[in-house]
Amino acid sequence: MPKPLSVLLVEDSEDDAMLLLRELRKGGYEPFHERVESADTLKMALAARTWDLVLSDYVLPGFSGLDALRLVRESGSDMPFIVVSGKMGEETAVEVMQAGAHDYILKGRLARLLPAIERELLEADARRMAKKELYKSDEKYRAIFEGAPFGIFQSTVDGRFLSVNPALTSLFGYDSPEQMVETISDIPKQIFVNPDQRNGVIGAAVESSGFARREVDYRRNDGTLFIANLYMRAVRDDTGQVQFLEGFVEDITERKRAEEAFHAQFRQISTIFDELSVIVHVADAKTWSLVYLNKYGISIFGDDWQGRACDDVTGCNHPHPCPLTDGDGQGLDPNPQHIFEYKNSLTGRWYHCVEKRISWVDGRTVHVTVAVDITDLQDMLQMKDDLLSAVSHEMRTPLTAMCGYIDFLLDNDVDEGKTHEYLHIIQKENQRLNDLLSNFLSLQQLKAKKAKPSIETGKPVALQPLIEETVTLFKARAVSHRIHLELPPDLPLVFVEEGQVHRILSNLLSNAIKYSPKGGDIMIGAVKGDDETVTVWVRDEGIGMPPEVLGKIFDRFYQVESGDRRTFTGAGLGLALVREMVTACGGKVWVESILGKGSTFFISLPTARR
Structure with a gap:
């Protein structure tokens, strides 16, 4: 009942x-x-x-x-x-x-x-029975006193036992209550590891109208130690004077050991998780509140996570209960595993997650989620799709032209002048294909972070001869354009790879020539900044760009014109490669443009510290 x-x-x-x-x-x-x-x-x-x-x-x-x-x-x-x-x-x-x-x-x-x-x-x-004064030998009280499973005592304030029950006698390792009372003449020194602990409990008991409780360290008769909760109250006479002390002793040694084992196990688990460069978080299976987040996760989401819902902290946008569980948070499968990918709403990055329900170190059921950042992989997959789309369009024109001229040369008798002209066209289209693939592979390498920043791997180089060499090569190709140099004689050295300078300037000059179809002047210059940088610019008098596209032109595969009737060819990789290379050098790139009047591209590179 x-x-x-x-x-x-x-x-x-x-x-x-x-x-x-x-x-x-x-x-x-x-x-x-x-x-x-x-x-x-x-x-x-x-x-x-x-x-x-x-x-x-x-x-x-x-x-x-x-x-x-x-x-x-x-x-x-x-x-x-x-x-x-x-x-x-x-x-x-x-x-x-x-x-x-x-x-x-x-x-x-x-x-x-x-x-x-x-x-x-x-x-x-x-305790209620104690209020009827334990020192009275009431038969009912005596039965409780003798049969209680926890230790009960009465003692003087100065440290002698007046009475102890069998449970307390057994707890301290004595043969009988009488032996314990007779043997212990100084409670603080004989059974307390730290006598001041008893003084603290007495002080609290005297100030309180009820029982005071403290966690104390005791010493048994055989010298072994244990931890206990000590409950104590002061028994007073009618005038309010303390007559004696009475209380209870509860052995909590095993509980403390279990708690220490729990904390030790938790520390071990934390040490392992904190060494991983992945997000590891543990959420209560019923409430979805976080009970653990490793250091890597804290470095991303911050340290304000304790007790908050996991999706609120991690931004996983994952509905709960999730497919791991049924409606009340208890899964039907005792050890389910759920694998999913999601784009984080807080960081904007993609994660591959493995989530599993386990029993946590404190006994409760939790969900452990390990999330691996796959953003770079997703970018590469997207880049692959973009490449297939762009290359299928951009390669068609030069390949068609090359194949057509080659077939014509093979099937017909062509004089030497025409043959040279057609071979020159084939060579030009081949160079377009080579530039397209070269830009893509370079961009792929930088995006995959296989190429280390030039500020770490490069060496101090002089910009002026590299700029002059690149301009000389382009003057021969751009017969209808006039390329001018405006370089001061005292440009400082910069940390950059020579090949990167050539690729950066080649892409910028190619753009300037392409988008200045009527010819005209192209200016390339450089100046030393006040912040230990050198700024190089390339200015043309071409068609220019409207303001709304200036923030997009450094994106991969972006074309100012779209569709099958574009005026200008190109895959949209050159400027994206420029941005990646300049960024890898620790620099910046930007553009200024006026529609119908031309554009100026700027790159800022850090100078070499001597």
């Missing part, structure tokens, strides 16, 4: 309150309860009736478990007060226990709830 139990729930979540009541019913209790979530409602509930037990959350809106504990004690009640919280660090647990709470339970470890309640109810019964 269910045992009646009146429970006062200090809890702002009705769902969590129902969960606690369900645990009580599973344990054979029929709970009568009232749920409160503020100081005023708690005071009214305490005044309305007598309660057997208080179960309190630690954090409530505008209220706390410590506030609730204080109000309960101020009401004069010494009923069991147990904190049940979803998260609680070691320091917080110590704080609530020192404030007078009888125990603390994590919501993820409710298996400890019923044993804790039964223990505290038994101790509450013993």
